[in-house]
Amino acid sequence: MKVCILENDDLHPAAASTYQGYAAMFVRLFRAAGANWEFEVFHTPTQQYPDSFATYDVVVLTGSKADAFSEQPWVVELRKQVTALLAQRKKLLGVCFGHQLIALCLGAKVGRSPNGWGVGRMVYDWRGSALAKGWQDGPLSMLVSHQDQVLELPAGAQLLASNAHCPIAAYAVGEHVFCVQGHPEFVEDYSAFLLAQRKHLLGEDLVARATDSLQHGHDGLQVAQMMVAFAQRVPGCASNSERP
Template structure:
């Protein structure tokens, strides 16, 4: 399998030596989840970097970003154009956080700043797709998150994958073409804590403290990645 990763952000300079980039973080978790023989190619969309053609890829994954998926920034506008074309071609798409939101916009759903504010740390969800490989037996699943934008409605023809009170559309799928989650299966606790430390003032002390403490309980990023792998492989 060959995965095209559209990397939609840069890491903070002090994090690059350890984590390299969001594309590298995605590749690491996919390999840990079993995609050892896959090929990965990363393209950095904020500088308009794309493959000459998507035809040679089995799927395209959109990473997270601190940018707004509904932004009028030229690179985001171009990314939405490219994703809309991929949807028309029925190319398999995977979306994480910003990617989840941007794909939803291209599918006609509403996305915007969440009135309930930031979602950070570890969040637990009801999982609604029990038939997927690696789905939790108790229909509960947790992921590390970092977002203040949300998908407000399920895209047309989509099924709901994950939800909770803070984020009612935390995951969705469309047929055999689209699989998206609001959380970050590629994050590790240390990186999540690093991001929250950079936003501590914006989050407020109460939210920051409780979210950092939530990291003690682990998350299901590997299981969600296994679902993505099975989705691309047609299982």
């Protein structure tokens, strides 16, 4: 499979030498989840896009510190590109900002969370067992860092995950859209780095609680395995057969 990663942000310079970039985090994650995929990366803040998406089986939208509803020219262009991909029913995987931007392009409301920042480790009620064999519905944890969220479920979408802080934490649309608010690509050390960087925004108490939550582990690899299973599912095949 050939996968296009739309990289929607840059790492802080202090983290770049360790983690390389958000796209690199996803490449490592998907390979750990068993995906033998070919990846190509495009940096959307500098208006990098492929000449055509036709050769890609899947398009991945990463997170970003930008707002999905921003009127920054690069975000406006990204919404235009994603709207066209949705019309073509291209397989899309969205994470955090990507999750929000896809929902917005589907006509749903996206905005600041009424519950404030979501940071650290969060546990959700997961209802997406059909996306991956061997995974059961029930509690599922992800590392998070967001002040925006999807405020209403897109039309025709299936709700996959929720909790009191973020009622729409994951959703799928048919066999072509799978989005999560959390960051399966994050590792605990990177989450701790972000928390330290944002202490002035979040306050010491919230940062301390969120940092402490990181010691409990998370299910990012399992979410990635579901993404891989979803991406490789043959459209219209009830048995969820996969292709290479």
